[in-house]
Amino acid sequence: MKNKFTEKPKKLFWILSYKSLIIAILFVLLTSAAIFTVTYSTLQHTLRSNVVYQALSNYKAQSLFYFMHTENHHFSHAFEEDFSPPPLSSVALQLATNIRVADTRSLFGSELPGFSIFDSHILLAGEGTDYTTIPHESAPPLESISGERDLDPAESKTYEESKKQSQTQAKQSTGDKKVVYIYHTHSWESYFPLLGMQGEANENKAVDNKTNITLVGQMLGMELKADGIGSEVDTTNMTQKLNEKGWGTGRAYAMSRSVVETALQQNKDVDYLIDIHRDSLRQEKTTAAINGKSYAKMMIVLGEANPKFDENVKMAKAIHEKLEEKYPGLSRGVLSKKKTSGNNGLYNQDLSDRSILIEVGGVDNNMEELTNTVKAFSDVFSEYYWQAEKVNAQ
Template structure:
């Protein structure tokens, strides 16, 4: 093993192979981290550990690892064969951490802000369609004094075709009317969480207006939302969960799921890898995704990890180790489908929240 490691290191040095930390991290993903740690102990303390079964270091795994580090090619991922040859293909380097039903390389989330001309040509809400979608939700619940959840919207303009006038193409799904954009989804999530005893701060900044006033393009939206998130965290150190709600631009056949006769807008989680909290945020997303799939199979499209190559890479998730970017539905989803999913997500998040609090109290950390 020692000789093999020296051989690999020598090969890298002699061939002057450039190995980034991201490349190394992606490559060693073929090894199980916990088993790798145990294996390293076994090398030094043979009598204290039984034989590793199956062994972590096998010839195929070591060969595969060396090949990936040296060539940046991952045999099981076609993108790595062509990424350096086809301009723009690296934009689709999104890592599928947990693949939901039907998720594959052909329908990865693609983060692309609309052109500024499109952003300024926003659509009006259809009052007729809104009346058809209205439901009786009861009185607004009292917001608990201790606010621990912060909801915001980096792309507040993201809306939905079924409730807009003269909207047909995905680029038409733009509106500053919070009744028909993602701010409305934030309103419903805040209401649901408050009903479950969780205090919420909800930022409803019109990002289109803010960007236009500063003369910024839509690609600067995360710069603007970062100021909002930092200010909220500075003003309230009790805030722990930071949720940025978006909607996807894919069409209905991919973004919709019928479960027990009820139609839901599918959701998914995006975690930015370029920050110190990404592993903890990733574990949170995986835990929530797991519970969602247990109770509502197929409602999630999965959990995705993004770097600077294929998105913002941070998504303000360095602010907290309980931060997430949540994509709910697509341009074709109806308000009823979206609301069904929001209610489900609130249920799962609240269960996780209270179980986490109970665990802290039991362990004396409450």
């Protein structure tokens, strides 16, 4: 015969045990999320994206205190009154499948080729910009980046002429201060016309260790100097550096980060960081005709995981709007990328609140188009810079 006086304590024991188990599980999950949040600024440039990290980072540590307050009401002061805890079923589902209940894109992102682009946000869209025309990373296997071609003779002539035109005297100057640091995380990215490979169908072949995107950076440095803004242009061969470390192209941002950090330590005058890339799209989507001239279209890319994201957005929007005003159709807009879309949504932009990544043209753009774009960007950036300096001086 069952004793009702012993059954009730047993039932209470199992209820308390169940609640304790739930709290213990939540404690482990949410403490991990809190630890990731606190240490993220130092880990994000090397930490690779994974299912557990993505799941935990979506929830606040307040969730732990919410559930604990059911047993001890003193914990009710640790979370906001209108705070709603995440459903345990949602957390479990994401941990098991990486499917986010509130985001239907996660049902297809890892299964359909190209669908992961929707982890990016078009903050400002330029002419012709939508999710089918946004940039994607160019990170081929290191072994496929072996060439060291000379600049095509016809393109070289255009390049030399642009250098002569840049030798003008600016009305105002930063003097000996080099306030802009220009670098190239994917230094191997090149353009078919520069390599004498016009008409090549495979965009992945637009790579070279000598004739590449660093020429665009050097042109920008010259144009900024002509506008009175001192700059330093880094031309590090990232392919070589990655090979020395035994790293793949997927760790290029970790490599460029060390380069930028060293530069910032050596030059305290640097205020702006510009990482220049080349998109893999073809000519019809990366070329614009403006006032009778042909330009390589450009886009500004920002990382959403950057703690200085809001400040960088302000600068990016101001530059985009000035480009739209003076060179309508040149800017493809401003794109932000989440931590789930690659490189944890950082792109080394936490190193400065005045940091941007720009995609200049695509694989088919030639030196004339690149030169016109660099001049236009320098014109707009210089105007933005001197306006900002005027405000800061007040």
